[in-house]
Amino acid sequence: MKILLTAFDPFGGHSTNPALEAVNRVRSQSDGIEIIKKMVPTVFGDSIQAAAAEIDAARPDAVLCVGLAGGSSALCLERVAINIDDALIPDNQGNQPIDRPIVPGGPAAIFSTLPIKAMVQAIQQAGLPAQVSNSAGTFVCNHLMYGVLHHIQSQRLKIRAGFMHVPCTPEQTIHQPERPSMSLANITLGIEAAVAAIAAHETDILLTGGALY
Amino acid sequence: MKILLTAFDPFGGHSTNPALEAVNRVRSQSDGIEIIKKMVPTVFGDSIQAAAAEIDAARPDAVLCVGLAGGSSALCLERVAINIDDALIPDNQGNQPIDRPIVPGGPAAIFSTLPIKAMVQAIQQAGLPAQVSNSAGTFVCNHLMYGVLHHIQSQRLKIRAGFMHVPCTPEQTIHQPERPSMSLANITLGIEAAVAAIAAHETDILLTGGALY
Amino acid sequence: MKILLTAFDPFGGHSTNPALEAVNRVRSQSDGIEIIKKMVPTVFGDSIQAAAAEIDAARPDAVLCVGLAGGSSALCLERVAINIDDALIPDNQGNQPIDRPIVPGGPAAIFSTLPIKAMVQAIQQAGLPAQVSNSAGTFVCNHLMYGVLHHIQSQRLKIRAGFMHVPCTPEQTIHQPERPSMSLANITLGIEAAVAAIAAHETDILLTGGALY
Amino acid sequence: MKILLTAFDPFGGHSTNPALEAVNRVRSQSDGIEIIKKMVPTVFGDSIQAAAAEIDAARPDAVLCVGLAGGSSALCLERVAINIDDALIPDNQGNQPIDRPIVPGGPAAIFSTLPIKAMVQAIQQAGLPAQVSNSAGTFVCNHLMYGVLHHIQSQRLKIRAGFMHVPCTPEQTIHQPERPSMSLANITLGIEAAVAAIAAHETDILLTGGALY
Numbered sequence: 001m002k003i004l005l006t007a008f009d010p011f012g013g014h015s016t017n018p019a020l021e022a023v024n025r026v027r028s029q030s031d032g033i034e035i036i037k038k039m040v041p042t043v044f045g046d047s048i049q050a051a052a053a054e055i056d057a058a059r060p061d062a063v064l065c066v067g068l069a070g071g072s073s074a075l076c077l078e079r080v081a082i083n084i085d086d087a088l089i090p091d092n093q094g095n096q097p098i099d100r101p102i103v104p105g106g107p108a109a110i111f112s113t114l115p116i117k118a119m120v121q122a123i124q125q126a127g128l129p130a131q132v133s134n135s136a137g138t139f140v141c142n143h144l145m146y147g148v149l150h151h152i153q154s155q156r157l158k159i160r161a162g163f164m165h166v167p168c169t170p171e172q173t174i175h176q177p178e179r180p181s182m183s184l185a186n187i188t189l190g191i192e193a194a195v196a197a198i199a200a201h202e203t204d205i206l207l208t209g210g211a212l213y
Numbered sequence: 214m215k216i217l218l219t220a221f222d223p224f225g226g227h228s229t230n231p232a233l234e235a236v237n238r239v240r241s242q243s244d245g246i247e248i249i250k251k252m253v254p255t256v257f258g259d260s261i262q263a264a265a266a267e268i269d270a271a272r273p274d275a276v277l278c279v280g281l282a283g284g285s286s287a288l289c290l291e292r293v294a295i296n297i298d299d300a301l302i303p304d305n306q307g308n309q310p311i312d313r314p315i316v317p318g319g320p321a322a323i324f325s326t327l328p329i330k331a332m333v334q335a336i337q338q339a340g341l342p343a344q345v346s347n348s349a350g351t352f353v354c355n356h357l358m359y360g361v362l363h364h365i366q367s368q369r370l371k372i373r374a375g376f377m378h379v380p381c382t383p384e385q386t387i388h389q390p391e392r393p394s395m396s397l398a399n400i401t402l403g404i405e406a407a408v409a410a411i412a413a414h415e416t417d418i419l420l421t422g423g424a425l426y
Numbered sequence: 427m428k429i430l431l432t433a434f435d436p437f438g439g440h441s442t443n444p445a446l447e448a449v450n451r452v453r454s455q456s457d458g459i460e461i462i463k464k465m466v467p468t469v470f471g472d473s474i475q476a477a478a479a480e481i482d483a484a485r486p487d488a489v490l491c492v493g494l495a496g497g498s499s500a501l502c503l504e505r506v507a508i509n510i511d512d513a514l515i516p517d518n519q520g521n522q523p524i525d526r527p528i529v530p531g532g533p534a535a536i537f538s539t540l541p542i543k544a545m546v547q548a549i550q551q552a553g554l555p556a557q558v559s560n561s562a563g564t565f566v567c568n569h570l571m572y573g574v575l576h577h578i579q580s581q582r583l584k585i586r587a588g589f590m591h592v593p594c595t596p597e598q599t600i601h602q603p604e605r606p607s608m609s610l611a612n613i614t615l616g617i618e619a620a621v622a623a624i625a626a627h628e629t630d631i632l633l634t635g636g637a638l639y
Numbered sequence: 640m641k642i643l644l645t646a647f648d649p650f651g652g653h654s655t656n657p658a659l660e661a662v663n664r665v666r667s668q669s670d671g672i673e674i675i676k677k678m679v680p681t682v683f684g685d686s687i688q689a690a691a692a693e694i695d696a697a698r699p700d701a702v703l704c705v706g707l708a709g710g711s712s713a714l715c716l717e718r719v720a721i722n723i724d725d726a727l728i729p730d731n732q733g734n735q736p737i738d739r740p741i742v743p744g745g746p747a748a749i750f751s752t753l754p755i756k757a758m759v760q761a762i763q764q765a766g767l768p769a770q771v772s773n774s775a776g777t778f779v780c781n782h783l784m785y786g787v788l789h790h791i792q793s794q795r796l797k798i799r800a801g802f803m804h805v806p807c808t809p810e811q812t813i814h815q816p817e818r819p820s821m822s823l824a825n826i827t828l829g830i831e832a833a834v835a836a837i838a839a840h841e842t843d844i845l846l847t848g849g850a851l852y
Contacts, residue, residue: 073286074390080508082535082560099543109508109535117525128383131390134508135561170341170399177287177344180393186383293721295748295773312756322721322748330738347721348774499712500816554809557816596767596825603713603770606819612809 001199002034004060005191006051006148008042008067008140011092018169019066022187026195033199036060042092042140044085048102048147055151055159062114062160062198063148066191067141069165070172073180074129075190076165077116078136081146082109086138102146110149112162115201119164122197123190128182130190136163160202164194214412215247217273218404219264219361221255221280221353224305231382232279235400239408246412249273255305255353257298261315261360268364268372275327275373275411276361279404280354282378283385286393287342288403289378290329291349294359295322299351315359323362325375328414332377335410336403341395343403349376373415377407427625428460430486431617432477432574434468434493434566437518444595445492448613452621459625462486468518468566470511474528474573481577481585488540488586488624489574492617493567495591496598499606500555501616502591503542504562507572508535512564528572536575538588541627545590548623549616554608556616562589586628590620640838641673643699644830645690645787647681647706647779650731657808658705661826665834672838675699681731681779683724687741687786694790694798701753701799701837702787705830706780708804709811712819713768714829715804716755717775720785721748725777741785749788751801754840758803761836762829767821769829775802799841803833 007023010016020039028035036058040050055063069076083106085097116132123130136142145163152159167182182190220236223229233252241248249271253263268276282289296319298310329345336343349355358376365372380395395403433449436442446465454461462484466476481489495502509532511523542558549556562568571589578585593608608616646662649655659678667674675697679689694702708715722745724736755771762769775781784802791798806821821829 073386073393076390079510079564080534082506082537084505084537086558107535108506108533108537111508111510111534124387127387129386129388129390129392129394132512134564138505138560170395173286173342174337174340175342177289177342179342180286181342181395182383183396183399185398186396292723292777293747295719295750297718297750299771320748321719321746321750324721324723324747345725347777351718351773499812499819502816550813553813555812555814555816555818555820596821599712599768600763600766601768603715603768605768606712607768607821608809609822609825611824612822 001032001202002036002058002060003195003198004036004038004054004058004063006038006040006063006065008047009039009092011042017068018172018184018187019068019166021184022166022191023066025184025188026191031196033195035195040144044091044095044097044140044143047140047144048151051144051148052151055148060159061202064114064194064198065144065148065163067163067165068168070168071179072165072167074131074167075123076131076133077119078112078133078145078163078165079116080109080111080134081136081142081149081163083107083146084138085143091140102143103150106150110146110153113149113160114162114198116162118201119194119197122193126189126193128186128190133165136165141165160198164191214245214415215249215271215273216408216411217249217251217267217271217276219251219253219276219278221260222252222305224255230281231385231397231400232281232379234397235379235404236279238397238401239404244409246408248408253357257304257308257310257353257356260353260357261364264357264361265364268361273372274415277327277407277411278357278361278376280376280378281381283381284392285378285380287344287380288336289344289346290332291325291358291376291378292329292345292347293322293324294349294355294362294376296320296359297351298356304353315356316363319363323359323366326362326373327375327411329375331414332407332410335406339402339406341399341403346378349378354378373411377404379403427458427628428462428484428486429621429624430462430464430480430484430489432464432466432489432491434473435465435518437468443494444598444610444613445494445592447610448592448617449492451610451614452617457622459621461621466570470517470521470523470566470569473566473570474577477570477574478577481574486585487628490540490620490624491570491574491589493589493591494594496594497605498591498593500557500593501549502557502559503545504538504559504571504589504591505542506535506537506560507562507568507575507589509533509572510564511569517566528569529576532576536572536579539575539586540588540624542588544627545620545623548619552615552619554612554616559591562591567591586624590617640671640841641675641697641699642834642837643675643677643693643697643702645677645679645702645704647686648678648731650681656707657811657823657826658707658805660823661805661830662705664823664827665830670835672834674834679783683730683734683736683779683782686779686783687790690783690787691790694787699798700841703753703833703837704783704787704802706802706804707807709807710818711804711806713770713806714762715770715772716758717751717772717784717802717804718755719748719750719773720775720781720788720802722746722785723777724782730779741782742789745789749785749792752788752799753801753837755801757840758833758836761832765828765832767825767829772804775804780804799837803830805829
């Protein structure tokens, strides 16, 4: 079982970002799961290309893209990506698309193909707050999620994919005491629990003789 | 330098509470600071008596009472305790005083004598969000803070004292994903940083030949 | 210009709901706009049928469905409805679908066809907070929005449609002082501003010789 | 029965403020209650002097100071004022005191002498969210509340006094849709309900032959 984790490069001049740091800390091999990690640029278009190239090269069984959701207190498993870019701020290359489809003519939305409720439960059993989220926003996170799912769908690849939003770390909220946060250690633990749930789900399907798709 | 940390016993039928667990994890001896720990009952009256008895027996240089503030995302250093009990829920013995003075005839409020802004800064330098809070509520936390400060004041003891509120742990918010939390490891780290700031402040005063009071 | 407003019947044993009350207060005729109002049941399936029947009978130029979003402080113009029912609580007839498509085989999502950004701006110009929302949830509000848009799309009707979420009224938050609210008068004003923006948008399109679809 | 309402002048370059506007809209005479209104400067020191001068000149039976609490969703009746100024931003004359007592040698705090729980109940019965607050902050609102209560206390005047915080109006939150607000009409209604509760309380005391103090 091979799982690809993606994380965005540092955004807006920061030297790092917690989603990237957490992905880097995830154990690369555990319980028969091989983890591949790929940093993608926080840029409309390029992020999808980088992830798609890695998918095509590495042929993972599943893809979990990870991004930061400032203001969130729990780990959020995204249910759906919508076919629109609507940026309140520019990306790392200064692009700020407004109400523009990600894939012209593409479906209005694509649902996550990861077992999001099993992932929520696994994270909760690891002692951390988690929930299903019904919107990944309209910035690069939703963009990447849509793009990856659309790539997999249009190439008819047998790969599950989805997106997980993580809270700020305490370091990021030092001077914003009203903002919720989660420690890097716990974000990492949550990603590992999510990955284990993805793997367990695939194994269940194989054991019960069910078809993956 | 001897510092007394107090924490409340588990509340409302729970088997533990994170403030107590964190206090228990604080290293008992470090950098010339001796830490004494005392669990006090989550009960109006009894909590003050237990803390006052420990203060009289152990004669610490400073007292830091620690309690839980559900809904908080940062470590909160309380500025002031007010002379009133006004409980929305009963304490661990079923007491629920409404608009009753803690010490009849006592001052309306007593300010913390701990260096709260230095403590905030020390916690921030440890990488965690912290702030001064202007209200410790009107339940047992404010009650204990007022009672301890009043005991010290009325006995003319040369002991600094104050209160620190800590967030819920992630375990407590598993099914309340909108609630902020902080890991037990980080709460512990924050208490240790606060304790170090108290000790550094005392040392500064001694070194500069200043009087403590 | 004929605009259909829908509102849900009172939910969960309450005698009324603010979205319904506000819709009832909207002036029925103004500036060449004829307003039709339709109360629909807070029930999966039935709500769509009731709205679709009214659309087929009245043949409005546009449909604005209105619903309550507890916890919201602003008027929210929904961008998209997704093809899933996932109810945390039962509807008014005890139905509680979990992860069930609204229209089996239907598109994953349908975008609002109302001019949501012009509506936001019109509400702001009326002195009220408003924003585009990227999720209408997965309860009856999203269900109705999807169902109405799907009905219009599948019947190839030349009717714009969308959904607006409104905050609780102050009466509903009397004992929940931490919850935001908006007065019934202002919710009504906001709906009227939104309706005017829909009408102005249609007029613009006609005047500039543009095609509606 | 004569009741003095104070409100701060516009702050930070704004042309008005909602607390002032609401106070201006309160009916000046109703049910045997004479209302006097006084605008005070948003300035440390001067605000207390202006209010104290008006109290000495008009000799009201009660004083209700009103101020804005950005971020609040309910009308908040303050329980207590503390003897400290600690300003995060400058006042209207550029003063920004840090950790400075309002009245050197004054009591650490003074409790409101208004019937705050009866006022909360009266506002709730008027259909609006209200609560007792245990902190008026450490800026000019707490400053004025403390100063007025201290003036009355030190002059041994038979005048009740206290402070009420009101939310932002919707106009103020137009571009901050996550911020709660309350309509000017409802803020005004809430102040009127609070004033009526103050008057009813005084009448009760007189009718039952009780002493005011």
